[in-house]
Amino acid sequence: xSKGARAGAVLVSFAVxxxxxxxxxxxxxxxxxxxxxxxxxxxxPNSVNxxxxxxxxxxxxxHPNWVGYWVQDASGVWHQTTLVKVPVNTNVHVTVYxxxxxxxxxxxxxxxxxxxxxxxxxxxxxxxxxxxxxxTTGNGIAHTIVVPGLGIQVPLYGVGASAKNFCATxxxxxxxxxxxxxxxFFSGNxxxxxxxxxxVPCGLGYLNGNGGPMTTLGYMGGFIEVVGK
Amino acid sequence: xxxxxxxxASGGDGGxxxxxxxxxxxxxxxxxxxxxxxxxxxxxxMGNAIAGGYQQVIGSGQNDIAILLGFIFxxxxxxxxxGILNYPLKKMAGIEPPLEGxxxxxxxxxxxxxxxxxxxxxxxxxxxxxxxxFTAGLLALGIRTELLSPTNHIWGPATYLExxxxxxxxMMMMMTSVVMGPFGNYLVPLMIGSKxxxxxxxxxxxxxxxxxxxxxxxxxxxxxxxxxxxTGYAPLSIQQGVGQDAYLFSFALLGFSMxxxxxxxxxxxxxxxxxxxxxxxxxxxxWGMITVAFTMLLSVPILIDGLYVMGLDRSVQTAMLYAGHxxxxxxxxxxxxxFGHPEVYLLALPGxxxxxxxxxxxxxxxxxxxxxxxxxxxxxxxxxxFVWQHHLFQSGMNPDMxxxxxxxxxxxxxxxxxxxxxxxxxxxRARMRFDVPMLFxxxxxxxxxxxxxxxxxxxxxxxxxxxxxxxxxxxxxxxxIMGQLIFAVMGAIYYYAPLYFGVKLNEKxxxxxxxTMFIAFNSTFLPLFALGLLGMPxxxxxxxxxxxxxxxxxxxxxYVLGLSLAFFVVTFVWQLAVTRPKSPLNPWQSRGLxxxxxxxxxxxxxxxxxxxxxxxxxxxxxxxxxxxxLTPAEPSAVGVSSGGEI
Numbered sequence: 001x002s003k004g005a006r007a008g009a010v011l012v013s014f015a016v017x018x019x020x021x022x023x024x025x026x027x028x029x030x031x032x033x034x035x036x037x038x039x040x041x042x043x044x045p046n047s048v049n050x051x052x053x054x055x056x057x058x059x060x061x062x063h064p065n066w067v068g069y070w071v072q073d074a075s076g077v078w079h080q081t082t083l084v085k086v087p088v089n090t091n092v093h094v095t096v097y098x099x100x101x102x103x104x105x106x107x108x109x110x111x112x113x114x115x116x117x118x119x120x121x122x123x124x125x126x127x128x129x130x131x132x133x134x135x136t137t138g139n140g141i142a143h144t145i146v147v148p149g150l151g152i153q154v155p156l157y158g159v160g161a162s163a164k165n166f167c168a169t170x171x172x173x174x175x176x177x178x179x180x181x182x183x184x185f186f187s188g189n190x191x192x193x194x195x196x197x198x199x200v201p202c203g204l205g206y207l208n209g210n211g212g213p214m215t216t217l218g219y220m221g222g223f224i225e226v227v228g229k
Numbered sequence: 230x231x232x233x234x235x236x237x238a239s240g241g242d243g244g245x246x247x248x249x250x251x252x253x254x255x256x257x258x259x260x261x262x263x264x265x266x267x268x269x270x271x272x273x274x275m276g277n278a279i280a281g282g283y284q285q286v287i288g289s290g291q292n293d294i295a296i297l298l299g300f301i302f303x304x305x306x307x308x309x310x311x312g313i314l315n316y317p318l319k320k321m322a323g324i325e326p327p328l329e330g331x332x333x334x335x336x337x338x339x340x341x342x343x344x345x346x347x348x349x350x351x352x353x354x355x356x357x358x359x360x361x362x363f364t365a366g367l368l369a370l371g372i373r374t375e376l377l378s379p380t381n382h383i384w385g386p387a388t389y390l391e392x393x394x395x396x397x398x399x400m401m402m403m404m405t406s407v408v409m410g411p412f413g414n415y416l417v418p419l420m421i422g423s424k425x426x427x428x429x430x431x432x433x434x435x436x437x438x439x440x441x442x443x444x445x446x447x448x449x450x451x452x453x454x455x456x457x458x459x460t461g462y463a464p465l466s467i468q469q470g471v472g473q474d475a476y477l478f479s480f481a482l483l484g485f486s487m488x489x490x491x492x493x494x495x496x497x498x499x500x501x502x503x504x505x506x507x508x509x510x511x512x513x514x515x516w517g518m519i520t521v522a523f524t525m526l527l528s529v530p531i532l533i534d535g536l537y538v539m540g541l542d543r544s545v546q547t548a549m550l551y552a553g554h555x556x557x558x559x560x561x562x563x564x565x566x567x568f569g570h571p572e573v574y575l576l577a578l579p580g581x582x583x584x585x586x587x588x589x590x591x592x593x594x595x596x597x598x599x600x601x602x603x604x605x606x607x608x609x610x611x612x613x614x615f616v617w618q619h620h621l622f623q624s625g626m627n628p629d630m631x632x633x634x635x636x637x638x639x640x641x642x643x644x645x646x647x648x649x650x651x652x653x654x655x656x657x658r659a660r661m662r663f664d665v666p667m668l669f670x671x672x673x674x675x676x677x678x679x680x681x682x683x684x685x686x687x688x689x690x691x692x693x694x695x696x697x698x699x700x701x702x703x704x705x706x707x708x709x710i711m712g713q714l715i716f717a718v719m720g721a722i723y724y725y726a727p728l729y730f731g732v733k734l735n736e737k738x739x740x741x742x743x744x745t746m747f748i749a750f751n752s753t754f755l756p757l758f759a760l761g762l763l764g765m766p767x768x769x770x771x772x773x774x775x776x777x778x779x780x781x782x783x784x785x786x787x788y789v790l791g792l793s794l795a796f797f798v799v800t801f802v803w804q805l806a807v808t809r810p811k812s813p814l815n816p817w818q819s820r821g822l823x824x825x826x827x828x829x830x831x832x833x834x835x836x837x838x839x840x841x842x843x844x845x846x847x848x849x850x851x852x853x854x855x856x857x858x859l860t861p862a863e864p865s866a867v868g869v870s871s872g873g874e875i
Contacts, residue, residue: 007807014799021367028451029371029388065290193380195771206289207551211468215456217385 033081033218035225036071040087045229048090053078053097053178054143054156055170058219066212067100067143067202068219070171078171082196082222087229090187091117094145094154098179099172100202102140102158104133110144110200113183115152121183123157131155139179143202147224149194156181187226197221256312258341258440265441268306272298285546293544296452296471300445300478307441311343313434343437345429346832351415352729353436355722358410361403361443362715363798368396370791373784379772389770391454391472398459398476399446402483403439404710405525405572406490407718408579410436413494413518415729419823419830420512422503422839422857427496431489438486442479449475458768460565463550463558467542474543477536484533491522491529498522505841505857512821512845513596516603517582520610521575527614528571535564562624566617574613574641576710578606580717581648584670587724588655589846590819591667596846597654601647608644616641619688623697631690638688645681649674664817665739669720672747676712680705683758701761707754719746719797724817730805731828733812738800745793752786820856821845837861 001009038048051072058068058080070078086092105111111130113121120127123135133140135157142158156179159166163177172178198220201209213219276295286292308314319326339349340356371392375383384392414436418426426432449455449472457465457473461480466473498511498519539561541547548554550561581602589596596602618626618634652674661667683705686692696702719742726734756779765776772780804810815824822845826835839857847853 003807007803010802010806014802024450025371029384029392032385063290193382195386203289207464207468208553210465212289212291212453212470215387215390215469216453217387221386223382 033083033222034079035083035085036073036079036081037085037227038087038092039074040090046090048086048092050084050086050092050094051097052094053170053172054100055167055172056100057169059169059171061218063213063216063219064169066216066219068170068213069222080170080218082218082220083225084222085225085227086187088187088191088226089189089229091184092187093184094182096145096154096156096181097172097174098142098156098158098181099167099170099176100142100158101161101166102133102142102156105141105200110153111141111155113154115147115150116154116183116185118184121154121181123181124179131157133157141200143198143220144200145196146199147194147196149192150185150188150224152185152196153199154181154183155200187224190226191228192226194224194226195221196224255342256310256315257338258311261307261310261437264310265303265307268309269299269303271306272300272302275302291471293471293474293540296474297478297540297544300474303445304441304482308434308437311437313343313430313437316430343433345433347414347418347426347429347432347834348729348830348832350429350433350436351411351413354406354410354414354439355729357436357439357443358403358407359798361399361439362407363794364443364447365396365399365403366791366794368392368399370787372396373787375770376772376780377784379774379777379780382770384770386770387454387456390456390458390768391450393768394455394458394476395446395450398480399443400710401459401572402446402480403443404714405483405487405575406435406439407576407714408583408721409490409494409518409521410439411718412514412583412721412725413579414490416725416823417494417497417515417518418501419826419834420515420821420845421498421501421506422822422835422841423497423501424833424835424838425501426493427501428489428493432493435486435490435493438482438489442482442486445475445482446479449473449479460569461539461561462565463539463542463556463561464553466539466561467551474540477539477543481533481536481540484529484536487525487529488533491525494518494522495526503839503841503857507841509599510841510844513585513602514579514582516606517579517585520606521578524571524575524578524610524613528568528575531564532568535561535568538564559621559624559626562621563617566620567614570617570620571610571613573706573709574609576714577645578609580673580714581606583717583721584652584673585648585655586821587666587670587720588652589848590724590817590821591662591664591670592655592659593662593848594655594659595844595848595850596651597657598647598651599844599846602651605644605647605651608647609641612637612641612644616688619693622690622693635688635690639685642681642685649677649681664723665734665736665743666720666724666817668740668743668747669716669723672716672743673713673720676708676716676750679755680708680710680712684709696761698766699761700757700765700767703767704754704757704761707757712750712754716747716750719743722801726805727812727814727816728823728828728830731812732804732809733816734804735800735810738796742793742797742800745796746790749786749790749793753783753790756783756786820847820853822857825857825859835859 038050040046040048053070055070056067057065060080068080069082070080071084072078111132113119113129120129123131131141137160139158139160141155143156145154145156146152159177159179165176167176198214201214202220203209203212203214206212273295276292276298280286280292280294316326340353344350375389414432452472452475453470455469455473455476457469461476498515538549542550549556550558552558585596585602615637616634618630619638622631687696687702687705723734723739726732760776760779763776765772814827822839837860839859840861841857843854843856845856
C-alpha cells in the first residue's frame with residue numbers, strides 16, 4: 001500500500017472514530033425528555049399554571065410500563081416528561097392529577113407538606129397540611145414531589161388499586177379514577193436549575209422501589225428550571 | 230533440571246510455519262462479531278422463553294435472565310466465531326486438529342485473528358488496551374464537562390452517574406491488563422530466552438475476552454447504565470436496571486481473562502527460562518509479571534464469586550447481598566475489596582516493573598539494589614492481601630478491626646518505599662539521558678510521591694473519617710494509578726516502539742506529548758486534593774457554588790490533558806501507519822536480552838535457545854559479560870530449562 005493510501009486510510013479511520021463518538025454523545029447520552037415551559041398569560045404576568053399527571057404506567061417510550069409523569073404544555077398537549085421551565089419571580093400554581101395507587105409510608109415525615117404557599121395543599125378541594133396515608137378510603141401515598149433546593153415537599157394521595165375505572169396506562173384522562181392535588185410556590189428571584197424527585201420508593205418490581213423509574217429522568221425525577229422572563 | 234519438550238507436536242516451535250497447512254478463509258474478529266450477535270439473540274430468546282411469565286419480570290419489565298443468557302451465549306458465539314474453541318472441541322471429538330494460529334502471516338489481518346504468536350498477542354493487547362483507555366478517558370472528559378457548573382447541566386443526573394460508573398469500571402477492570410497484556414506477553418518470553426509461552430492458547434484467549442468485555446460493558450450505556458459505580462455496592466446493584474447485568478458480566482469476563490493470562494505468565498516464567506536465567510538475573514518486568522500473576526490468581530476468583538452471587542440475586546431472586554431479604558451487603562463489600570485492593574497493587578507493580586527496567590538503560594548504571602527491589606515487589610504483593618478492609622472503615626465494620634487494617638496498610642508503604650528508593654539510588658550520580666522514555670519514568674517518581682504519601686494519610690482511620698468519599702481520595706488514587714501506571718506505560722511505548730514496530734517515535738513530538746501531559750495531569754489532579762478537603766464529595770453532579778472556580782480550573786486542565794493524549798494518538802498512529810521512521814537496532818543501547826535478537830523478531834523468538842551469561846543491568850561495568858550467548862555451540866536442548874544454574 002502506498003504512503004498516500006495509508007495516510008488516507010488513517011484519516012478515514014479517525015473521521016469514522018470521531019463520528020462514532022459524536023453519535024454516542026449526541027445521539028444517546030445527550031438525549032433527554034421534552035422540556036415543557038410554563039408561560040404566564042398577558043393578564044397575569046406574575047403567575048403560571050403547571051398541570052401534571054402521574055400514571056402507574058406511562059404507556060410510551062422505552063419503558064411503557066414504568067411509573068412516570070406527563071406534563072401539559074400551554075396549548076393543552078400532554079408530554080411524557082419531568083423537565084419543566086418556569087419564569088423567575090413568579091407564583092407557580094401546580095395541579096397534579098394522580099392516577100396511581102398508593103401505600104403506607106415507611107417514614108411519617110413524608111406525609112408532611114412543606115415549602116408551598118400557605119403551608120397547605122388542596123386535595124380534592126380540601127386544604128391540608130398533612131396527607132395521612134389512611135385518609136378517607138385508605139388509598140395511601142402514591143408519590144411525593146420534593147424539590148430540596150426550594151424546600152418543597154408535597155405528598156400525593158393515591159387512588160384505590162381496586163377502582164373499577166383504574167387507569168392502566170398513560171396518558172390517563174379525568175374520566176378515570178384519580179385524585180387532584182393543588183399547591184403553589186414562588187419560583188424565587190434568581191435563575192437556577194432545581195432538581196426534584198419522588199422520595200417514596202415507588203418503582204414496582206424493584207427491590208425497595210429505588211431502581212428503574214426512580215433513578216431515571218423523565219419518570220420519577222426531573223428538573224424545574226427557573227429562567228429569566 | 231532441564232524440562233524437555235517435544236519439538237513441535239505440542240506447538241513447541243513457538244510460531245514457525247506449519248508446512249503444508251491448508252490456507253484460505255479463516256475465522257476472525259468479524260466472524261466472531263456475527264456469531265456473538267447470533268449467540269446473544271439466541272440467549273435472549275431463551276431467557277424470555279424461560280422467565281417471560283415471571284411476576285418479577287412482568288412487574289418491572291426487566292428480564293435479567295434473558296440479558297445474562299444473552300451475554301453468556303453471545304460470548305460463546307464470539308469465541309466460536311473466532312475459532313478459539315476449534316482446537317479443544319476437535320480434541321474432544323477425537324480429531325487431531327491442525328495447529329492453526331502458529332504460522333507466520335504477513336499483513337495486518339493476523340491482528341484480528343486468534344493467534345498463538347506471543348508477539349502478535351502483545352500487539353493486539355497494546356492496541357486493545359489503548360482503545361479501552363481512550364474510551365474511558367473520553368468518558369472522564371464527559372464527567373469534567375458536567376462539573377464546569379454546579380447548576381447548569383450537560384447530562385441528566387442518572388446519565389452522569391452512568392458515565393462515572395462506565396469510566397471507573399472500564400479504567401479499573403481493563404487497565405489490570407495494560408502491562409501484562411502488551412508488555413508481559415510480548416517481552417517476557419524474549420527476556421527469559423524462551424521460544425514461546427507455556428500456554429499460548431490461554432494467552433491468546435485471555436486477550437479475546439477483553440473485546441467482548443469492552444462491548445458488553447459499553448452496552449450498559451444503552452441499557453440505562455449502572456449507577457452503582459465501579460464498586461457495585463449492594464443494595465444499589467440489586468435495584469438497578471439491566472445495565473448492572475452488563476457490569477457484572479463484563480467484569481467477570483475480564484476476571485477470566487486475568488486468570489488465564491496469569492496462569493500462562495506464571496508457568497512461563499517458572500518453567501521456560503533459558504539456561505543461566507537464574508532468579509537473580511530475572512528482568513524486573515518479569516518480576517513484576519510473576520508477582521502480579523500470583524496476586525491475580527489468588528484474588529480474582531473471589532471477585533468472580535461475588536459477581537456470580539450478584540448475578541443470582543438479580544436474575545433468580547436469591548437474597549445473598551440484599552439485607553432486606555436476609556442477605557448481607559457486607560458480603561459483597563468484602564468479596565469485592567478482597568479483590569479490589571490487591572488490584573490496586575496489581576496495577577502498580579507492573580508499572581514499577583517497567584520503571585525499574587527502563588531507568589538503568591538511561592541512567593547507564595546498574596539497577597541499585599536489585600534484591601531490594603525484588604523484595605519490595607514480593608512484599609507489596611503479599612501485604613496487599615491484608616489491607617482490603619481499609620475501604621470499609623466507614624461501613625459500620627467492627628471498630629476493633631480498624632487499627633489492624635490501618636497498621637497493615639501503613640506497613641505496605643515499607644516495601645513500596647524499597648522500590649522507590651531503588652529507583653532513586655539508580656539515579657544517584659547517574660549521567661542520565663533525558664530521552665522521552667526516561668522523562669516518563671522520572672514523572673512516575675514525581676507523581677507517585679503525591680499518590681504514595683497521601684495513601685499513608687488516607688489509611689489512617691481519623692483522616693479517613695474526614696476524607697472518605699471525597700475528592701481527596703479520588704486525587705490520591707488517580708495519582709497512584711494514572712500518575713504512576715499510565716505514565717510508565719506511555720514511557721514504555723516510546724521505549725519499545727523500535728522493538729515492536731521497527732519505528733523510533735519522533736523525539737520532539739514525544740517531548741511535546743510528555744510535557745503537556747505531565748503539566749496537565751498535575752494541573753488536573755493536584756487541585757482535587759484541595760477540593761476534597763473543602764468538602765466536595767465524589768459522584769455528585771451538583772456541588773457547592775463556592776467550589777466552582779476550582780472545578781473550572783480542573784476541567785480546563787483535563788481538556789489540555791485530553792488534547793495531549795489525542796496528540797499522542799495522532800502522532801503514534803501516523804508514524805506507525807504512514808511515515809514509519811525506521812529505527813536503528815537497539816537504539817537505546819539496552820543490555821536486555823529482548824533487544825539482542827534484532828528486528829523483525831523471528832516467529833520463534835530465537836534460532837537457538839540462548840545461554841544467559843550475566844544480568845541485564847550491568848551498565849557501566851567494563852568487565853561485564855554479554856547478557857547471553859545467542860548461538861551457543863552446544864544446543865542446550867530442543868526445549869527449555871527450568872532455570873537451572875550453569
